[in-house]
Amino acid sequence: MDQFVPLCRNSDFRRLYARGKSYVTPLVVVYVMKNRTKNVRVGITTSKKIGNAVLRNRSRRVIREAFRGLAGRVRPGFDLVFVARGKTPYVKSTDVALQMVRQLSAAGILGEDMP
Numbered sequence: 234m235d236q237f238v239p240l241c242r243n244s245d246f247r248r249l250y251a252r253g254k255s256y257v258t259p260l261v262v263v264y265v266m267k268n269r270t271k272n273v274r275v276g277i278t279t280s281k282k283i284g285n286a287v288l289r290n291r292s293r294r295v296i297r298e299a300f301r302g303l304a305g306r307v308r309p310g311f312d313l314v315f316v317a318r319g320k321t322p323y324v325k326s327t328d329v330a331l332q333m334v335r336q337l338s339a340a341g342i343l344g345e346d347m348p
Contacts, residue, residue: 237304240276240312249276249314256336260329261296262316265340271309275300279317292317299329308342 253266277296279289296315337343
């Protein structure tokens with residue numbers, strides 16, 4: 234997680250759920266909102282609907298790895314929350330990355346490759 238800052242506070246998550254724009258796919262939901270910093274802040278959540286602890290941890294790993302490849306392309310100054318869905322623990326991170334590219338492009342925050 235060297236290219237982005239983790240989102241940790243419950244109040245930040247609740248603010249994104251309430252006021253952020255959501256983009257939904259069968260694999261992952263993304264909440265996007267502008268922040269007042271020049272950082273990209275990222276949070277990942279998985280509910281107990283996903284399954285037991287093993288499946289929830291796998292979901293988080295898959296989402297984290299999928300975003301790691303895109304982190305350099307995301308424009309700074311945004312908060313992102315990724316929410317795992319029921320199919321997330323059963324797919325590869327490349328499948329999730331393809332969905333993320335579509336979602337972040339639709340949100341207008343995915344730029345070109347940056348060095």
